[in-house]
Amino acid sequence: MDSILSLFSSYTSSELTYKKLGQLIRQIDLNTVDFPKIPEAYEKSEASEYYRKIYTLDPLEVAVLYWPPSAESAIHFHSGFYGYVLVLDGEGENVEFQFQNKILTPKRRVLCRKSGIMNEPDGTIHLIKNASSKNPLITLHLYVPALENLDGLTLFDIETKKIGVLNEKALNASFKEPIAHFHSIEENAFETFDPNQNPKSHRSHYIFPVVPKPNEKEINVMLQAYYDEQAAKYDQFDTEHASRHAYNHAINKQIAADFEEFKPEFVLDIAGGTGRRSEEIKNMCQGNFQPVILDMSANMIAEAQKRGFSGINAPFLSAELSKDHFDAIYFLYAFGHISSNTLRIQTLEKIYSQLKSGGRFYFDVFDIDNKHEWGHMARKNYFDLELEYMGYEEGDVFYKKSGGSEVAYLHYFDQEKLINMIEGVGFRVRKVSQIGYVKNAGANCTEPNEGNLFLILEKP
Numbered sequence: 001m002d003s004i005l006s007l008f009s010s011y012t013s014s015e016l017t018y019k020k021l022g023q024l025i026r027q028i029d030l031n032t033v034d035f036p037k038i039p040e041a042y043e044k045s046e047a048s049e050y051y052r053k054i055y056t057l058d059p060l061e062v063a064v065l066y067w068p069p070s071a072e073s074a075i076h077f078h079s080g081f082y083g084y085v086l087v088l089d090g091e092g093e094n095v096e097f098q099f100q101n102k103i104l105t106p107k108r109r110v111l112c113r114k115s116g117i118m119n120e121p122d123g124t125i126h127l128i129k130n131a132s133s134k135n136p137l138i139t140l141h142l143y144v145p146a147l148e149n150l151d152g153l154t155l156f157d158i159e160t161k162k163i164g165v166l167n168e169k170a171l172n173a174s175f176k177e178p179i180a181h182f183h184s185i186e187e188n189a190f191e192t193f194d195p196n197q198n199p200k201s202h203r204s205h206y207i208f209p210v211v212p213k214p215n216e217k218e219i220n221v222m223l224q225a226y227y228d229e230q231a232a233k234y235d236q237f238d239t240e241h242a243s244r245h246a247y248n249h250a251i252n253k254q255i256a257a258d259f260e261e262f263k264p265e266f267v268l269d270i271a272g273g274t275g276r277r278s279e280e281i282k283n284m285c286q287g288n289f290q291p292v293i294l295d296m297s298a299n300m301i302a303e304a305q306k307r308g309f310s311g312i313n314a315p316f317l318s319a320e321l322s323k324d325h326f327d328a329i330y331f332l333y334a335f336g337h338i339s340s341n342t343l344r345i346q347t348l349e350k351i352y353s354q355l356k357s358g359g360r361f362y363f364d365v366f367d368i369d370n371k372h373e374w375g376h377m378a379r380k381n382y383f384d385l386e387l388e389y390m391g392y393e394e395g396d397v398f399y400k401k402s403g404g405s406e407v408a409y410l411h412y413f414d415q416e417k418l419i420n421m422i423e424g425v426g427f428r429v430r431k432v433s434q435i436g437y438v439k440n441a442g443a444n445c446t447e448p449n450e451g452n453l454f455l456i457l458e459k460p
Contacts, residue, residue, distance in 0.1 A: 001033065001034055001035060001055055001062075001064070002034075003029075003032045003033065004028060004033060004055075004140070005062065007024055007027065007028070008024065008059060008060060008062070008142075009059075011059055012059050013058075013059040013144055013145050013146075015059075016059060016060055018082045018121055021060070021083065022084060022117075022119070025084045025086055025117060025142060026389050028086060028140075030088065033088065035088055035138060036053065036064070036066070037089070037138065039051050039066050039136075041053065041066075042064075042066045045171055045172055046176065047172040047174045047176035048171075048174055048176070049067070049068070049071035049072060049073070049174075050065050050067045050068070051065065051066040052065050053065075053066075056146075058146065059146075060083075060142055060144045060145070061083075061141070061143040061144075061145075061146035062140070062142055063140075063141045063143075064088070064138065064140055064141070065138070065139050066136060066137075066138055067090070067129075067136060067137035067138070068130065069130055069133050069135060069136065070129070070130055070132070070133045072127055072129030073127050073128050073129070073173060073174075074127065074155045074156070074157070074175060075095075075097060075104070075127045075155065075157075076125070076126070076127070076153055076154065076155050076156070076173045077099075077124075077125045077153070077154040077155075077156075078120055078121075078122055078123060078124040078125075078126075079122070079123065079152070079153075079154070080122065080152075081122060081143050081145055082121050082122040082124075082143070083120045083142050083143035083144060084117055084118065084120060084141075084142050085112075085117065085120065085128065085139050085140065085142075086116075086117055086118075086139065086142075087114055087115065087116045087117075087137070087138075087139055088114070088139060088140055089136070089137070089138040090114070090130065090131075090135050090136055091111060091113050091114075091130075091131040091135075092111075092112045092116075092118070092130060092131055092137045092139060093109060093110065093111055093112070093128070093129050093130075093131045094112060094118040094127075094128055095108075095109050095127050095128075095129070096108040096109075096124060096125065096126045097125040097126060097127075097156075098125065099125055099156075099190070103190060103191050103193055104125075104156055104190050104191070104192050104193075105192070105193050106194050108207070108209075109208050110209045110210075110211060110385065111131060111209070111210045111398075111407070112211050113210065113211070113212065113214075115212055116210075116211035116212050116390065117386075117390065119384070119385055119386065120143075149170070150168075150171070150172075150173060151166065151168040151170075152166070152167075153165070153166045153170070153173055154166075155173060155174070156190065158192055160187075161187070161189060161191070161192075162175065162185055162186065162187055162189060163186045163189035163190065164182050164185045165182060165183040165184050165185075166182055166183065167181060167183045169181040204237075204241060204401065205400065205401050206399060206400060206402060207378075207381070207398070207399050208399055208407055209381055209397075209398055210407060211387065212391045213387075213390055213392050213396065214339075214409075215339075216343060219337075219409045220315055220339075222406065222407050222408060222409060223296065223297075223337055223408055223409060224296050224297055225406045226401075226406040226407065226408040227273070227295075227296070227297040227299070227300055227408075228297050228298070228300075229404060229405070231274070231297060231299035231300050231302075231303055232299070232303075234273060234274055234300070235303075238276065242441065243437060243438055243441035244441075245441075246441035246442030247436065247437045247441050247442050249280070249442060250442035250444075251332065251435060251454050252280050252281050254433075254454065254456075255281050255330060256280075256285035256287075257285070258360070259281065259285040259287050259328070260285045260287075262360060263287070264287070264289055264326075264328035264359075264360075265288070265289055265327055266325055266326045266327050266328075267289045267290075267292070267326065267327065267329070267330075268291065268292050268294060268321070268326045268329045268330075268354070269291045269292065269293050269294065269329075269330055269332075270316050270329060270330070270331040270334070271294070271295055271296075271332070271333075271334035271335075271337065272293035272294060272295055272300075272304060273293075273295055273303070273304065274300055274303035274307070275291075275303065275307045275309045275311075276307070277332055278291040278293060278309065279309075281330075289327075290310070291309060292310045292312060293309045293311045293312070294314065294316060295311070295312075295313065296314065296315045296316075298313050316347060316350070317343065317347060317350060321354050322354065323354055324355070324356050324357075325354055325356065326355055326356065326359060327355075327356055327359050327360075328360050328361075328362070329351055329354065329355060329360075329362070330361070330362040330363060331362070331363040332362070332363065332364060333364060335364070335365050336365050336410045336412065336413070337411075338411065341421075344411075345425065348422065348425040348427070349425055352425055352426055352427060352459055355459040357459060357460065358459065358460075359458070359459045360456060360457065360458050361427065361456075361457040361459070362455070362456055362457075363454075363455055363457075364435070364452055364454045364455070365411075365412075365413045365418065365452065365453050365455075366410065366412045366453075367412065367413060367415060367434070367452050367453050368394075368412035368414050369414070369448075369449045370434075370437070370438075370449055370450065370451060371449050372438040372439045372450065373412070373437065373438060374412065375395070375412045378394070378396065378397045378412050379394065381397075382395075393411070395411050395413060395414070396409070396412075397409070397411070415432070415453060418453070422455070426459070426460070427457040427458065427459060428457065428458045428459075428460055429455065429456075429457055430456040430457060430458050431454075431455065431456040432453060432454070432455050433445075433453075433454050433455075434448075434450060434452065434453060435451045435453075435454050436450060436451040437451055439451075
């Protein structure tokens with residue numbers, strides 16, 4: 001811990017602005033940090049679920065907290081101080097809230113793994129919890145100015161709907177503190193609303209950032225688990241979710257119309273899942289082709305094989321496929337699952353090599369400028385959470401399906417940068433269109449930034 005204390009020793013509290021504090025915490029090398037790994041090395045009171053060890057209060061507060069499995073803090077309001085939390089070991093979840101008109105609403109959840117950073121600007125309402133039910137979480141906390149006591153700290157209790165304001169006697173941010181340690185406790189002080197858990201909000205998915213950004217292998221494992229979880233009911237969701245069904249159907253229809261003129265024989269469906277869309281495209285154009293379904297989810301391939309399709313269970317870049325073989329390849333609703341710009345270029349290069357001369361590639365992506373989609377939130381998270389320093393590219397999103405347990409990844413695209421990447425590989429762009437998804441689902445959008453991008457490319 002000496003290396004951390006020395007990092008801040010030459011600064012005064014006034015010099016440690018929120019921005020400067022962020023720059024310094026990102027310089028910490030966990031390999032040089034020695035911290036206690038057993039709870040006995042920390043202080044704990046009956047009023048707290050976690051253990052704490054304070055190292056200094058000058059020029060800032062430096063503390064390490066030990067969180068037993070599933071432990072969490074109270075929801076509390078940062079007023080007049082700011083800071084950062086660095087995960088030293090384990091996995092923690094930072095849940096931010098907004099409080100308006102006496103309604104407390106979760107606004108952002110972030111999963112922080114080892115070396116992940118939680119941002120706590122002044123004005124934050126949040127809780128921190130150990131995301132594991134089996135392993136401890138250990139976190140480094142930096143706060144400016146240092147909290148000499150908890151006087152004035154506001155707490156929210158979701159179970160009882162109480163709001164409490166602590167006084168200088170309080171030792172922990174907890175409603176387990178004696179009543180004498182509160183300035184006030186207001187009963188029935190607020191209501192809660194979680195749009196991600198409310199069926200009336202019609203939110204099928206919600207954003208769930210993971211920091212630092214997992215690597216390619218980890219993201220592939222996450223995606224495989226996500227789609228394995230969804231496989232048995234994926235087609236049902238795909239058809240019963242009205243806007244998604246209309247959107248996918250419109251793209252299938254455009255591919256089928258192109259196939260009627262193009263008449264491909266050898267077709268590859270990348271990330272083809274259950275094969276339902278290939279079946280629909282084939283029926284629409286009455287094509288004389290038998291698509292090969294490629295998917296990283298074994299459960300999805302099993303569903304596709306029930307439809308009579310040939311299946312390859314592998315990530316695309318590692319799949320063994322013949323060069324100059326396919327007349328047409330499509331990669332629908334999934335190109336954005338590729339986890340980095342480098343891998344996207346490699347994917348386009350491999351697709352290019354497997355197409356015959358004159359072959360066509362069809363794919364759709366989520367447009368970061370689509371005002372009805374998550375693109376603006378992806379940008380906001382990128383800057384608010386300083387995700388550039390957590391390995392993110394602008395447009396990266398991790399998310400969960402409402403009611404699901406697995407996390408998936410998606411990238412939102414800037415159209416100009418995407419076209420430059422495509423042409424850099426050698427493709428000729430035959431068509432770019434915007435298809436409505438959340439709004440005017442399935443319609444060809446005539447106004448910019450209204451839909452997602454559907455592209456038809458050709459290998460010269």
